[in-house]
Amino acid sequence: MDAEWTLTLREVFQDVQLQAVEASGYLRNPSGVAHQRTLVPAVRRLNTLFNDEVKDGKRGVVEEAFVLFLDEIWLAMARVLVAPKVSDVVLLAVASFVGEFLRRTSNKSKELKGKDELRMELLKRLMDATKAEDRAVRLRACHMLQIVVNRLEYIEEELETQLKATMLKRLNDKLTSVRIQSIYGLKNLQNPVEDEEDEVTQELRKLMVSDPSKDVRKAALLNLTVSKKLYQDLLIRIRDASEDVRYAAFRTIGSSMPLEDIPISDRAHLLDQGLQDRAARVRRACEQMVLKKWFPECDSSPVLLLKALDIEQHPEIGSKVSRLLLKHFSEQPRALLEKEGVVEFNALDMMSQNSDAFNAESIFFWREQCYYYQKIDNDPDKAAALVPNVSGFSKMLVATCKAESDVLFIAQQLLEFGHLLDFQDEFGRRNLLDALQKLLREIDTDSQLIKGIMELMAFVYSGSSEQEFIQVVAEVISDMYDPVEVGNQDVSASQQEDSEVPSSQQDTSTEDETTGLSFGPQLRKLSDEDREAAEAKFEELEKHLETLEFDSEEYNKVQAEMVALEALLQDPRVLSWLRCLEIVAQLLKLTSHNLSDPIVDGMSRYILPAIDSDVPALREAGLENLGLFCLLDKRLAERYLIVFWRALNNPEEESEVKHTCVQSILDMAFSFTNLQPHIFGTKLAEDTGDNEEEKDERGNDTESQETSKEGDKSDDRDGDNSGDKDKAEDEDMEKDDEAEPVVGVEKLDLDTIFVGLGQLISVDDVDLQSTIVEGFCRLFMMNRIDNITVLAILLETYFSPKLQKVQKQSEHGFQSRSLQLLSIFFPAFVMATSANCMLLEEAATHLIQKSMEKLQMESDSMLDLGACSKYVMHLLSHNEQEEVAAIQTSRKKRAKKPERRRCAHHNRIGITICLEMLALEKVAAMASIHQDVVISRQKALLKMIAWVEVTLDEQRSAALFKYLLQEITTSCFDSQRGLLRSAEAVLKRTSASYSEQSTEQSEDQTTALEHDQSWAHDLVKEREEVLHKVLLKASADHEKWLKKQEREKKAQRRRNARYVSSGSSDSSDSESDEEGDEEPDTAPARRELSSRRSKTAAVSRMHEKEGEFDARIKQALQADDADEEDEEEWDDEDSESESEGDDESDAEEEDGEEEEGDDDE
Structure with a gap:
């Protein structure tokens, strides 16, 4: 009878496997309703069999039948686990079938008696199978276990603990597929809501972040x-290197995170990364997140969605989302959109009906609608229904720009909207131009609107004449600048008459001059006392503002009070001048005319005086304008480049x-080739009798020729704008030459400027650093620069420990922008041309030599030379170039086979490293050289040479490299066996590679090798002299450091000795005090106390004397601090008296120790 039902059980399992092989529904939808429906008959048959044969009424189960039933099920499962070849559908079907049979929905659900014991026993056996040594069995067991566990809707607490422990161990399995199945099995066993430190969740997070396999990271992210x-x-996973992981990240965030739970900055970051991803499926996942998740959560309203994205801070993201919605x-x-609740949005109608609809989001989406229908969708009917007429737009723009409320963003959007208008209406066009000119003339107009106003004016005039645009703007600038210049003349004239006029009359005259001129709206000049009071008040408010809660x-x-004070403190002349410079800067950016246009040429009258101003804002604006002005002519750039160089090297100059x-400087280098900057400097005169004051006066005069241009200023005062500027400057220069014949032209090397800029990369200003790095990367790719020092600086920057640790100052885990730029630059630079490879080789050689010449090799700021060498050798091995060439040729049917690059970069870099080793070995044998200083450099060189692969593409360099390695192993590392073994390993590997590639040497090659050997020995002598000077100083510094460490150890020993002596004296004093206070007859009885009672008494005495003990300890610490200050003063003494000082200090320390020993006794 038993045999019959066991056969039935086996038939059930066979039917499930056969059905799985015949039907493919298991793989297509393994967890869907259709898949579960196919298992229903088999599960019903197995339940009936269990109920009939195993269950025994109210008594439970028949023990023998239960064991047999359990063994039969496990036998069917084990056959799948250990079979040599098993289809995935079979394993999936069997595991799903067992999971459906064992499933329990809740702890209160009714099930057959004995089912829980059966479930517990089967899962234990599966958990034991996950520990199998055979990888196939281990993988199938984990796969089957996760399927069964995920079918169980309710798991007992004891069983859940065991499952967690088993699967967590499998997360560290060496097989990727085992880790993935374990992750799926742990999905329903995590509980981060109730327990934030849930172990399963933390392990899955670690795998998601740090696992090397992209499939494991993806599985951890999804589960x-x-x-x-x-x-x-x-959120960091949306920048993962794998496309699959990024896709899964967007799908997970879109399905599990509501929009309201995501911070606004993160929303912008998500869209910025997702909508611009290089993979189409990742972009599509991000778009679906917006359309299917975020848009419905905002009531299907484009305005509410844009408001949720804070488009005032992220307008680019707003444009992308708006166009995505419009495309959708x-x-x-139309019927489907109405069914989804989407209503067609017409901002023009809404604003005409309701004034409250005039907000930033409505105007922004209105502009995007018009742009989309005009430029992208090419639907003129829809565009015409949305675009207003020019006259109405002008009124709206002026009212917005003059509004007292904060509508700056709306004004900017309207100025951009102006590019979409139809300017066939001449009357409206003129009204708009007049309104824009008035906005330019008004000081009240926000500076951030100047760019938009100028661009809109240029766009309107582009249909007629650019010359008219330049002339109109020049008139506006001249009208605003002339009162400033007249005021400056009046001030200079009044300063000359100050000595003749009484102080009371000076005050009245100053007030009259100020009130007689109109500098903007309601601006007045403050007295010195009022200005000082206002500045003090402003600083007080600024400090108070830091303590208040934002908004x-x-x-x-x-904040409003501070704004009012700031406006009161501003100088009206400075404001007008700044506005002129802002307009000039936009004019120089928008015009296509050069210095042949007299109006454009005359812009220098506004620029050059600003450079000499004492106001930092004016200097900054003046230098910005001068940089734009120099881009119009190469001779002008060469002439004024020194101005930027001097300002850059001025330590007192502002960072902006x-x-x-x-x-x-970088813009001029981009625009012009073969720049030859020059400087009007002072040559050395034969007569040395001139004093320093006369030299300073001549230097100041020559600088004023470069920057202020007095001839230009005199022409401006006369109002002659059409004069020839170059002629006037030449006349001034001739006059100066007649007065001071020693003034001449000195050349400024462009490489000096580039090296100076490269040295600024190490500053803490991240923005300045990224600007310089980006500029150099562009110059190298444009072949405008071939300076190996600059390239070495970029290479050193890429491996800078400081930058490696710097994550972008945001919560999204960005690296420094400089590192991102360099990570793309170096591979592209090497792949461009073979000449670039030679430059990188020379830069690496330069970096190696300069690193050896540094005083400290083990400091935190020292770059990892081993990692740097590995990267450079990888780039110069040309593997990537060959792969790219192979891909390109595979796409072309009749293309020739790509030729391999013949190069010997590894050989030459290896020769440089060997020369440094030999030079270090000779220097190490000299006197006064500390061995630790040499060994640290030798270790760094050995780490670098380990990545060198010898090649016989250049026979001479390969032979020389092998010879130098032999010299190193025979003459170096006598006292360092570990370093010697490393060098011998490199020689062995190099010799083996050399013998595989080499052929018999000819007499010519032997002669050439002898010449190369003599050349190498000469270079070793040169490097020996250089390194000897460096290592002498480094050894002296190292000796000082060792002595300082020794003194610190002695001080620590003295401190410990004082603590012991103070503790012993405290205990003796306390005992003597107590003995003096109490009767002396009690002392013998105290010795008879038990150890426990005596210990308690001692502790009580310590607590009573705790205050006195702390005071003594504090006094001892103060004495130690005094000793340390004396030692620091001793460190500052001259090196000649250093040895004497050491002897004296040692003697004092010995005396002190003897005294302390006497005290202790």
């Missing part, structure tokens, strides 16, 4: 239960000004 704490880790609207039928009522009140100088 991780997302919480607010894990959200940031999930145009592709979907609170009091915060806004204090220096940033402007760097950008201007």
Whole structure:
């Protein structure tokens, strides 16, 4: 009878496997309803069999039948686990079948008696199978276990603990597929909501972040239960190197994170990365997240969605989302959109009906609608229904720009909207131009609107004449600048008469001059006392503002008061001048005319005086304008390049000004080839009788020739704008030459400027650093620069420990922008031309030599030479170039086979490293050279040479490299056996590679090798002299450091000795005090106390004397601090008296120790 039902059980399993092989529904939908429906008959048959044969009424189960039933099920499962070849569908079907049979929905659900014991026993056997040594069995067991576990809707607490322990161990399995199946099995066993430190969740997070396999990271990401704490880790995965992981990240965020739970900055970051991803499926996943998740959560309203994205801070993201929505609207039928709740948006109608609809989001989407229908969708009917007439637009623009409320963003959007208008209406066109000119003339107009106003004016005039645009703008600038210049003349004249006029009359005359001129709206000049009081009040409010909560009522009140004070402190002349320079800068950017246009040439009258101003804002604006002005003519750039160079090297200059100088220098290098900058400097005169004051005066005069241009200023005062500027400057220069014949032209090397800029990369200003790095990368790719020092600086920057640790100052885990630029630059630079490879080789050689010449090799700021060498050798092996060439040729049917690059970069870099080793070995044998200083450099060189692969593409360099390695192993590392073994390993590997590639040497090759050997020995002598000077100083510094360490150890020993002596004296004093206070007869009885009672008494005495003990300890620490200060003063003494000082200090320390020993006794 038993045999019959066991056969039935086996038939059930066979039917399930046969059905799985015949039907493919298991793989297509393994967890869907259709798949579960196919298992229903088999599960019903197995339940009936268990109920009939194993269950025994109310008594439970028949023990023998239960064991047999369990063994039969496990036998069917084990056959699948150990079979040599098993289809995935069979394993999936059997595991799903067992999971459906063992499934229990909740702890209160009714099930057959004995089912829980059966489930527990089967899962234990499966958990034991996951520990199998055979990888196939281990993988199938993990796969089957995760399927069964995920079918169980309810798991007992004891069983859950065992499952966690088993699968967590499998997360560290060496097989990727085992780790993946374990991750799927742990999906329903995590509980981060109740327990934030849930072990399963933390392990899955680690795998998602750090596992080397992209499939494991993807599986961990898909199965991780997302919480607010894990959200940031999930957000970083959208920048994963794998396309599959990025795709899974966007799908997970879109399905599990509501829009309201995502911070605004993260929303912008998500869209910025997703909508611009290089993979189409990742972009599509991000678009679906917006259309299917975020848009419905905003009530299918484009305005609400844009408001949720904070488009005022992220307008680019707003444009991308708006165009995505408009594309979605145009592709979907109107009926479907209405069914989804999407209503067609017409901002023009809404604003005409309701004034409250005039907000930033509505105007922004209105502009995007018009742009989309005009430029992208090419639907003139829809565009015409949305675009207003020019006259109405002009009124709207002027009212917005003059509004007292904060509508700056709306004004900027309207100025951009102006490019979409139809200017066939001449009357409206003139009204708009007049309105724009008035906005330019008004000081009240925000500076951020100047760019938009100028661009709109240029666009309107582009249909008629650019010359008219330049002339109109020049008139506006001249009208605003002339009162400033007249005021400056009046001030200079009044200063000359100050000595003749009484002080009371000076005050009245100053007030009259100020009130007689109109500098902007309601601006007046403050007295010195009022200005000082206002500045003090402003600083007080600024400090108070830092203590207030952001955007609170009091915060806004204090901020408004600060704005009012700031406007009061501003000089009206400075404001007008700054506005002129802002307009000039935009004019120089928008015009296509050069210096042949007299109006454009005359812009220098506004620029050059600003450079000499004492106001940093004016200097910055003046230098920015001068940089744009120099881009119009190469001779002008060569003439004024020194101005930027001097400002850049001025330590007192503001950082913003220096940033402007760097950008201007790089822009000139981009625009012009073969720049030859020159400087009007002072040559050395034969007569040395001139004193320093006369030299300074001549230097100041020559600088004023470069920057202020007095001839230009005199022409401006006369109002002659049409004169020839170059002629006037030449006349001034001739006059100066007649007065001071020693003034001449000195050349400024462009490489000097580039090296100076390269040295600024190490500054802490991240923006300045990235600007310089980006500029150099462009110059190298444009073949405008071939300076190996600059390239070595870039290579050193890429491996800078400081930058490697720097993550971008945001919560999204960005690296420094400089590192991102360099990571793309170096491979592209090497792949461009073979000449670039030679430059990189020379830069690496230069970096090796300079690194050996540094005083400290083991400091935190020292770059990892081993990693740097590995990267350079990888780039110079040309593997990537050959792969790219192979891909390109595979696409071309009749293309020739790509030729391999013949190069010997590895050989030459290896020769450089060997020369440094030999030179170090000779220097190490000299006197006064500390061996630790040499060994640290030898270790670094050995780490670098380990990545060198010898090649016989250049026979001479390969033979020389092998010879130098032999010299190193025979003459170096006598006292360092470990370093010698490393060198011998390199020689062995190199010799083996050399013998595989080499042929018999000819007499010519032997002669050439002898010449190369003599050349190498000469180079070793040269490097020996250089390194000897460096190592002498490094050894002296190292000796000082060792002595300092020794003194610190002695001080620590003295401190410990004082603690012991003070502790012993405290205990003796306390005992003597107590003995003096108490009767002396009690002392013998105290010795008879038990150890426990005596210990308690001692502790009580210590607590009573705790205050006195702390005072003694504090006094001892103060004495130690005094000793350390004396030691620091001793360190500052001359090196000649250093040895004497050591002897004296040692003697004092010995005396002190003897005294302390006497005290202890």
